Amino acid sequence: MDFDLTAGQRRLRDEVVAFAREELGHDVADHDRDGSFPRQDWRRCAEFGVLGWPVPEEYGGRGLDPLTTMVALEALGYGCRDNGLVFAVNNHLWGCVIHLLLHGTPEQKAAYLPALCAGTLIGAQALTEPEAGSDLLGLTTAAQRDGDGYRLHGTKCFISNGPVADVFVTLARTGGAGGPQNQLSAFLVTADMPGVVKKHELSKMGLRTTPMGIVEFDGTPVPAANLLGREGAGYAVFTSSIEWERSFMFASHVGAMERLLETSVRQANSRRQFGRSIGSFQAVSHQIADMKIRLELARTLLYRVGWLKREGRLALLEATMAKIVISEGLVQTAMGAAEVHGARGYLTDEGIERELRDALGGPVYAGTNAVQRGILAELVGVRNALSGGEGR
Template sequence: MDFQLSDEQIAFKNSVFNFARKEIGLNDEETQKYDEKNEFRWDVWKKIANFGLLGLPLPEKYGGAGADTLTTLVGMEAFAHGAGDQGTSLAWGAHTVLCGVPIMLLGTEAQKERYLPKIATGEWIGGFALTEPNAGSDAAAVQLRAVKKGDKYILNGTKMFITNGPIGKVFVVIASTNKELKHFGITAFLVESDFPGFSVARKLNKMGFRTSPTAELVFEDCEVPAENILGAEGDGFIGVGLTILEWERSCLLAAGVGSLEAAMETCIKYAKQRQQFGRPIAEFQAIQHKLADMKVALEASRLLVYRVGCMKDKGIPAMLEASIAKLYISEVGLKVADDAVQIHGGYGYMKEYPVERGYRDAKIGTLGAGTSEIQRMIISRIILDLKKKSRGGAEHGF
């Protein structure tokens, strides 16, 4: 499979990188300030919107750029590399990939017309609400109930760790409409924040990714019009859920690739400047080996992500490949973040150095969008039973 980027994709990648570096990355003190305050960067969000990134994969008909999957991955990688702000990258991904893309792929024409233009411009911020206090990887165990009453569904329950929760206007919400049917009794709804019965219970205080706002959402007799079902009733796991998670594990990990490159460049610059024993630490083999390992991790991660993008653009199911990419990039990301702090020594432990923030940010990769343990479960089930079951079947779970 050819992963070579076209001239247009290379030019786009450079353009996004230069934009992100100029508008965000060159002022890391500002990023650090918002990280410490645990605040969303509205000024940066407006710049991203004006640059046209929020609607990158969405159809031009609805105000998007109409980019294919690989180009979308390239854009997310370049932005994360240039900006050095993983929280903002995550907020963008949750908005565009986890909310906009499923509406694009599975929504009715009326849903597309209502939501996609607002998502493309950033007028409305979107999110994806799956995880609950007692249900995460086991999606069939969701406790949020949706009961039909006339031309509406009444939702009751709680969602936890929802990216963009405090600021979102529309969410793809996964709920149970028939618990006896388990996976086949799960339905996805488009819920607006001003629907009666919807509320943000509390904003959460995270270890990392602090510029992406996260919340606990409460649905208390929340009234959702039946026309706001995304897909069909009972299709929230097989159709919507797996579609979202395959995109999530590829697109959001593209930002992880960009962050790996940013960390490596920071370490190279520091190693050339930092003097010990009368010479730059870049001349010591121990440092050289860490940097070499970072480069290998970066290139392998990029190829894994690009492979998923190419497969999706060709219409090939990529659940296995997406899980492989997710597992590898998130775990190697932790190693790179640790080595980055080690290369910086005591300074790497200080708040004013970006590698300290990168170390805190890196941990979420092994937890969000399916833990490392879940990825290993998915991969092992597929390779052990490859001939009998599809590469993207519901039996593999979230």
């Protein structure tokens, strides 16, 4: 068992951290206040190659293996103070690009991946509906056969990148025989197709630099060539990528945990009260010790998933655990950082309160942690309401 990064991974990590610190997130406070997308930083990410890290070189990517991709994403989350920008990148990669990598035809890959890697196309995943959140199989967006293709009718909500996205991976009901899991199909829908209406941006508590919106398909004609996988395989397409979404999406959170730990250590050593550094008080130093424990637990689980995926193995159990541990660990660490900073942790200028607001979404997106715990219990043998894998 080797827990060391390779020399190449360490070098990449250093390069990504330097890039993220120097080039990204300088206007994060303004973008956070306005809820605006930092498009220039997005372009910088594209130029640096971030948007193509897991994509083979033949499609314009860097062709990093899964574990190395995780190391790079963790470094991005560590170096970049704009968690919303990083979340936009992760939605692009693990909500859209991954589906093309796993299920795209050679034609679909050639048509979309180079521009997605170059950042000229922005990707999003449009699954959730007003009446179908955790209960994804309850979605009502319909794809009716129309000549050679389909017509989509339905409304998707809470779509990260939605207002700026050019390519949506979506699920719609095509019906047919078999159980509910065989009645959905996955489609690539582009924003310029007729009847695609980006309805409005949703204002949210955190990750405010990732635009989020409602997307309506109002009789959108979608060619059969835009099916991802075969008709009726939509749920399988979705489930085959959830390991990636539940773990790779959270690699950058581990970087953010380390950044918050370091900020808190600096504060513990520099802030003096009662004639001593506050770190000399056990209440403060234990808070920081717990941050370190959470960070290392999160990282160990994360790298285990990266290693399993690099070996081409299933990692559903590990990815589900990673999602829970990392998302909750980041919330606790951000709360700890706020506490260690006293009033400064509460002030907008210092950025700690933004870190906390950003962290609070993690237990909800990519499947709520309550549902993840149900899935986990089922994976270790408990028969429950999610038996049959129907939750998301």
